[in-house]
Amino acid sequence: MIRKSLISLIHVAASIQRWNDHIRPWNGFSELDKQAHKMVYAYVLAKCEGDGNYDALKLLEGGIFEFLHRIVLTDIKPPVYHSLMKEKGRQINEWVLNQLEGQIEGLKGDFYGKMRRYLSDPEYAKKEKQILRAAHYYATHWEFEVIYPQNLKTYDIEQVKLEVEKGLDACNTFSGFSKFATNHDLQKFLSLIGKLRYQQRWSRAVRMPQTSVMGHMLIVAILSYMTALECNACAKRLVNNFFGGLFHDIPEVLTRDIVSPVKTSVKGLDDIIKEIEDEQMHKVIYPLVTPEIKKEIEFYTVDEFKSKITIDSAIVQVSSDEINEKYNSDEFLPIDGELIRACDHLSAYMEAYMSIKYGVGSEQIQSGYHNLFQQYENRQIASVDFGQLFDYFRI
Numbered sequence: 001m002i003r004k005s006l007i008s009l010i011h012v013a014a015s016i017q018r019w020n021d022h023i024r025p026w027n028g029f030s031e032l033d034k035q036a037h038k039m040v041y042a043y044v045l046a047k048c049e050g051d052g053n054y055d056a057l058k059l060l061e062g063g064i065f066e067f068l069h070r071i072v073l074t075d076i077k078p079p080v081y082h083s084l085m086k087e088k089g090r091q092i093n094e095w096v097l098n099q100l101e102g103q104i105e106g107l108k109g110d111f112y113g114k115m116r117r118y119l120s121d122p123e124y125a126k127k128e129k130q131i132l133r134a135a136h137y138y139a140t141h142w143e144f145e146v147i148y149p150q151n152l153k154t155y156d157i158e159q160v161k162l163e164v165e166k167g168l169d170a171c172n173t174f175s176g177f178s179k180f181a182t183n184h185d186l187q188k189f190l191s192l193i194g195k196l197r198y199q200q201r202w203s204r205a206v207r208m209p210q211t212s213v214m215g216h217m218l219i220v221a222i223l224s225y226m227t228a229l230e231c232n233a234c235a236k237r238l239v240n241n242f243f244g245g246l247f248h249d250i251p252e253v254l255t256r257d258i259v260s261p262v263k264t265s266v267k268g269l270d271d272i273i274k275e276i277e278d279e280q281m282h283k284v285i286y287p288l289v290t291p292e293i294k295k296e297i298e299f300y301t302v303d304e305f306k307s308k309i310t311i312d313s314a315i316v317q318v319s320s321d322e323i324n325e326k327y328n329s330d331e332f333l334p335i336d337g338e339l340i341r342a343c344d345h346l347s348a349y350m351e352a353y354m355s356i357k358y359g360v361g362s363e364q365i366q367s368g369y370h371n372l373f374q375q376y377e378n379r380q381i382a383s384v385d386f387g388q389l390f391d392y393f394r395i
Helices: 004-015 031-049 056-073 078-104 111-120 126-151 157-169 175-181 184-197 213-230 235-247 260-265 269-288 291-301 320-327 337-357 363-376 386-391
Strands: 308-311 314-317
Touching: 004 031, 004 056, 004 078, 004 213, 004 337, 031 056, 031 126, 031 175, 031 184, 031 213, 031 235, 031 291, 056 078, 056 111, 056 126, 056 213, 056 235, 078 111, 126 157, 126 184, 184 213, 184 269, 213 235, 213 337, 235 291, 235 337, 269 291, 320 337, 337 363, 337 386, 363 386
Parallel strands: none
Antiparallel strands: 308 314
16 A cells, blocks of 8 residues: 655655755756656656667656655755765665655555666666656756846856756667757747746645646646556556656646636536647647657546546547456556546645645635545545545544
């Protein structure tokens, strides 16, 4: 079962600020946002490398391992971090694993064992590590381009610029890197997605800590993957749940985050919003990506909260319980829209819970918190006890 401490730890990343010794935007520069953007970069870089040339499950799991590793080590400046890892990497990794053991050892799928191997065996997930390293530097470079003009008089800024550029250049170790570097449309797509780092959740409510749509997407992705582990999900199901969670709010870069009370205030309004989102996706997003990426993003964002399988190239809606019973196999390309929706709500519930614990609990936050708890009280989806997950954070 997913432990309370692990869910709490994942959300800690929203409070870890990046570039906090530089002039920077007040929002969009948390560690959570950076890690989320990094995983979208990783997805695109992997697609440039080509299916069959990497393992999608190892890629997303490596991203989660690195995310947890970074949270434990908190806000260490990159030069210091890299120096420490170069000199004492084995000892630091062992310390991180010891810190995390009690929180992740209960996860199924040998999650802890895989993380230990990922951190200790240089040959394990070698290609996936290269892709993730490049994604890390691309996401960092995106941030640096934002803050650089504001920090021209900041001490050592040119040295920081040189280190970021050198780090990115050193990532040219796989064919997908050069393919992405020369594809300006894909770069525009990743830059556009970066705007989700500035779009705040619960936009009509004062809340602590603030979280962005981008950061929320990564939390939903991780929780969707971990709840799928509880179902003993096949590899394709784990991959689809993660990236389904990661991409579920992408249309909001075009429409912004329309809060639920507005969507439900007028009958049929939600359907109209969906039509507008679809129209804008075809007009703005899809022309920037390859046909393969378009097909997958469409799969992840159309009826994103419906559980689906694929039979003879046709997408069929089923329940997650049915996937557990009949279709938990790679050949059906299953995705648990129901789990993704529940994890979406769990993330929103956690956002409200944390704000209330910080002492910032407006009427909207209080109402959202209690409504979500009531919706999932004693509720089970596809063998996952969401009632217990929500009860962990009962006030």
